[in-house]
Amino acid sequence: MNWREKVLDFDNIGDRGEGLKGLIFDVQKFAIHDGGGIRTNVFLKGCPLQCLWCSNPESLAYKPEITFVTNNCIGCGKCLEVCPAGAIHQGETAGEDIIIDRERCTLCGQCAKHCYAGAINIIGRYVSVPDLMQIIERDRKFYEQSGGGVTFSGGEPTAQPEFLKAALAEIQKRGIHTAIETSSLLPWDVYASILEHVDLVLTDIKHMDDAEHKRLTGVSNQLILDNIRKISRLGIPVKIRLPLIPGINDSDSNLEATAEFVEQLSNVQSLDILPYHRLGEMKYRQLDISYPLKGVESPTVEHVEERIRALRERGLNISVGG
Amino acid sequence: MKSLHFLESTIIANKAVIAFANRYADEADRLAAAEKDATRKAELLEIARICRKVPAQPAETFQEAVQSFWFIHLVIQLESNGHSISPMRFDQYCYPFYAASKDSMSDGKVQELLDLMWLKLNGLNKVRDENSTMAFAGYPMFMNIIVGGVDREGKDATNELSLMLLQAAANTKLYAPSLSVRIHEGTADVLYMKAAEVSRMGLGVPAFFNDRTIIPALLSRGLTLEDARDYGIIGCVEPQVGGKTEGWHDAAFFNMAKVIELTLNNGYDKRTAMQVGPQTGAVTEMKSFDDVMAAYTKQMEYFVGLMCHADNMVDLAHGQNVPLPFLSSLVEDCIGRGKSLQEGGAIYNFSGPQGVGVANAGDALTAIKKLCFDEKVISLPELKEVLDKDFEGAENIRQMLVNRAPKYGNDDDYADEIAVESANIYCREVNKYRNPRGGQFQPGLYPASANVPFGGVVEATPDGRKKGTPLADGVSPIGGFDISGPTATVNSVAKLDHEVTSNGTLLNQKFHPNAVKGEEGLRNLIAVTETYFKNGGFHVQYNVIDRKTLEKAQEKPEEFASLVVRVAGYSAFFTALDKSLQDDIMSRTEQVF
Structure with a gap:
């Protein structure tokens, strides 16, 4: 995928849309x-x-998933702010990473969209x-x-x-x-x-x-x-x-x-x-x-x-x- | 009267060269007289005979030709402090002598002479000023030998010497001379494979040049078709026809990223606290991306103008104060016109200044367009504020610039088109100027190693680059931003107009040894090169070396003293490079899959 497709296409995450599509x-x-x-x-x-x-x-x-790359996280806390499902919270101890509650997560992609450091990513896109x-x-x-x-x-x-x-x-x-x-x-x-x-x-x-x-x-x-x-x-x-x-x-x-x-x-x-x-x-x-x-x-x-x-x-x- | 003086000076200089050669002959005779070993004695006597004959008289055998070449090359090096004195198409002009000596000299002996010539070329060096040592790191002499390509009639010119010169680089494993290969539609497979094989050794040579782009580029600059077909390379990547041209190919390096900085600062330079450029509008007044591009264009016009005028003053001073009579006597039509090269004696005259930091300028403008105007996630004044602070306390914004705007080098038209336009604006301006020798300015896009010191004087830029860090090299993408693999990089870079940049463009690609393993690996290397060239690319060169090796070499330079890497248009010992440049080379994305 080129840069834009890999990183910038946040609009159709998890959306099968119309017609024949594959999950890649x-x-x-x-x-x-x-x-x-x-x-x-x-x-x-x-x-x-x-x-x-x-x-x-x-x-x-067989579905999109969310991944978190610790090394990329700059600790800006934006994901905590934007998650509409309340599925992300800060780890208990100081300096600990964020924790994603995968049960609650709806894969809406808001966190990935706002994670400028590219630490949170949605794996999987539907393409025609x-x-x-x-x-x-x-x-x-x-x-x-x-x-x-x-x-x-x-x-x-x-x-x-x-x-x-x-x-x-x-x-x-x-x-x-x-x-x-x-x-x-x-x-x-x-x-x-x-x-x-x-x-x-x-x-x-x-x-x-x-x-x-x-x-x-x-x-x-x-x-x-x-x-x-x-x-x-x-x-x-x-x-x-x-x-x-x-x-x-x-x-x-x-x-x-x-x-x-x-x-x-x-x-x-x-x-x-x-x-x-x-x-x-x-x-x-x-x-x-x-x-x-x-x-x-x-x-x-x-x-x-x-x-x-x-x-x-x-x-x-x-x-x-x- | 001036012409008379010039012509007299060429006679004096040429007589001096003959006397110089005779001194070698005398010394060889003296050594021969004292020599006991019969074989060595015979060798010395043969050397004495040859040095008495050439370059005063025409060479007849291959050894005489090599000796004659060496004297001339050496004397040109002695005559001035200039660099990039390039032997060019050695496999072409020496072939008749090789053919004539075929019966009397074995190919093994020919190879030995070429290997020895490589050693001699490595023995040359010059004292440089401090700025030059930074812009041309690693003590390169930029002596470019090129093989292959087409001949003056357009037929494949590959011959035995083409392959042997490649072999000489493989045999000696030294950083000089710069070795290049010309590729055309009908390049012999054996030459392509040999070049790929030597490339895989990791010495950074040969560089590949594309006849299909360069010949039309030279035609557009007024060369005849035969002359254009006969081009060689000067220095890193600058094409010209030998013996007819005063190209002044290294006329200047131009800092394109600085223009971005000044565009965002209304022509004011923070570093010197001076208004150095025209006032093209404060960022608060820029309401659209077109406004930004208009300001960038105006800044570019101003600074390119300054550069070309400064070049022309230097050019005039060269002509008045430091003409080069011996070199002039070797170039058509200096004798005919009674003028030195520096006064316009050559048939073709150019001045070639290089734009440096295409990828930074392109990616900076792309980030502005994407994030400030298309998506409006940050305003231009806000962005400027962050840049002024060198991203302090705003790492998230820097990450956004890096990760949320498309980047040149990934075959993404959004970013690539802006990079192409930012380069074209520079090239169009350079094209407008003429030099006092009656020639035209022609732009190039390559940095030698100037991308490192140039980065040192540029504030933080919207591509996410921090203040003082290196610019991208040549037309290569910013290191680490080309994440879509070498095919995408090559597709992106091919979108630049490589014909208008007739002073040369430079693409560095780094491969892990695994990626070029076996015969299939060589074929893949050729396929990448060939596709780039079919799409209009100009030059590409490969560093085949893994990052781990470079890291180790940085830690323990004493163990890696012989490690040779490609810097940009030339190779150097890795351990001889400044740490910042070592880091820069290591960060160029390693293409491993």
């Missing part, structure tokens, strides 16, 4: 690790999975396909020059199937390469109708063991794996992504099972290893949510290489970091 929480330009070339990444809000290591907690809920196209078109020459395009990510982009389909169709119609980054957790008929407009699929395999998968993400992996097999039969190029979480899914047996599964597919461009990182941890604080994966350290480069050596030896096309 970010647009990132010059994305270079998600599907080839220079891309624009569109992040749709809401996700059916609850992965313990999720680095985008603000992407999970034409609005989105305006942003996407601005970087068209970069896509053409670099072999890039547009990637829909999330959250889970397929969780807003009608909007996603309409956006993808429009982008493809204009000759721009399309990709989606998805969990592949959705009914096949809906998935198939989306895939008609997709040039490249980036999809995760988080764990091969169903029980473990449920424990880690809250859902079964059966539908996910079935869907990935079906995409293979359609012949759409796929990059499989494996978030590598130390002690969680990086055992020899799970990596081997993942490799065996991937080897049965016919359309895989690469297996991308995404090493766990804790950059998302601070975002949990900003949302007043506790971080579910406490105590897990980011793996070292050596650890990652040691873990995936066997995968490389099998002859798989591995990339680290997407």
Whole structure:
């Protein structure tokens, strides 16, 4: 999103308005690790999975949310003054930050509008396909020059199937390469109708063991794996992504099972290893949510290489970091 | 009579240069006589032979050409205290000698000679006054060598030497000379890739220049098509055709942010407590944004006029007191006209003063328009009061200026259009003036490192900038305000009119090494460059280095003595820079994704 859209559009917060709209929480330009070339990444809000290591907690809920970035707060107290719901109050002790009562908050956006320091933000905006196209078109020459395009990510982009389909169709119609980054957790008929407009699929395999998968993400992996097999039969190029979480899914047996599964597919461009990182941890604080994966350290480069050596030896096309 | 004196002086100077070269020959002979090692002895004798031959007579081999070039370059450096003496299209004028020596000299040897030439160029330095050391931080000599581009007929000019010169920068890893690459529609892929590869090394070279903008810009200044195609770069980013031009490209730096300050203060300068500019109206009388722009324009007219008149006085003094006979003897048509360069002997004559702080002027005006007039959240007199106090007790207002007004550099038309207009007003004024050599003034938009000392004399500004802090560099957005990624930055900057600014514009982009990793990373770097150029950009250069490294270098300079960074149109050792400039470089937004 450009500066103005990111910061200054306070008028339509939380308002679906008329017509088909998608709830997005970010647009990132010059994305270079998600599907080839220079891309624009569109992040749709809401996700059916609850992965313990999720680095985008603000992407999970299917509604706009309010965040508070402590470091940016200059303590001017304007938010306390303008909140019509009385949902913001000063912390008890001196020097303490403000506290947002999320039960009372109506997401009217007044606090964010008056927070000049940008400490309070509303995450999530409803946009129409034409609005989105305006942003996407601005970087068209970069896509053409670099072999890039547009990637829909999330959250889970397929969780807003009608909007996603309409956006993808429009982008493809204009000759721009399309990709989606998805969990592949959705009914096949809906998935198939989306895939008609997709040039490249980036999809995760988080764990091969169903029980473990449920424990880690809250859902079964059966539908996910079935869907990935079906995409293979359609012949759409796929990059499989494996978030590598130390002690969680990086055992020899799970990596081997993942490799065996991937080897049965016919359309895989690469297996991308995404090493766990804790950059998302601070975002949990900003949302007043506790971080579910406490105590897990980011793996070292050596650890990652040691873990995936066997995968490389099998002859798989591995990339680290997407 | 004056002409006669001038012509005699060129003969004296040229004879002196020949004598100078012969002294090197004598010394080489002397060393050879005492030398026991047969190989070295032969080398010394060859050196003596060459120094006796060139530059008195034309070079015939590649080594003779390099030696001849070096003598001439060295003597020009000795003749005056000026900087930016630029070798320009070395890969073009030396190519015939390279071709002639192809059978007798290996490419390895050619590369060695070029690497040695790099070392020699790094050995040159000049004593500067204190102001100059601030405006040109890091002891740069601005000796610009440029490769690639089109030839005089419009065909791709890339050759073996173009690649070897890039390799010389990679081999030596030193801050001089400034190395540039010309890019055109048909630039050879091998040159583009090589340039991107050297760029990725983090030395800040090469700088990329766009033939598709610069050639038409030079045509509009009266150059012939062949001459325009044959341009090289002087100093940082100033294009001209070598051997025919007295461009006086560094005629002045002009502080655009100061004009904003004076616009809001009715021409009164707080710092000197003087009415330095015309009275263009108090802020209480400015009822619309148009009123503000009208006052800004009037202040600009006044100060650009002052600057150009001052330039012309200096120009006349140069001609009367310090003509340069040797340099003049090398430039057409000084001999024909019997006039030194400083008196108008050259075919093309320009004066080029640079506007500094485009982004500050633009963002300041944008904040005024957005917040004082469109949204009316603060009145202009209230804003002025806050600025007068340097935001003391009004941090929330400063935050509002920073976060609630659009900013140049994010591909946002609201902010970009105002930045473009604020620059155009400067450029239009500069265009009106002529110099005593019969040439025209042409504006540029680049700062060297003057954005730092210039910021030092400007009060707080409506872009949220505190009193005394640096201005934005070149045509780059204000550091930290370009939050939408490099593609948006490039789109914004391309909206400026890069043809009217024929004295050069400068865009610094900083990339984290991760962003340019692997072959795909190089392709992405090329894609950013190419898109900027297709959209009309003039020049771009990249600092590929992570912030952590710079922070460490600031803490422990002794461990990072060899760290070279791009300042603005030139590279310097990071640890040799003033702390304020180090901070400025670190705050230029690092594009990592």
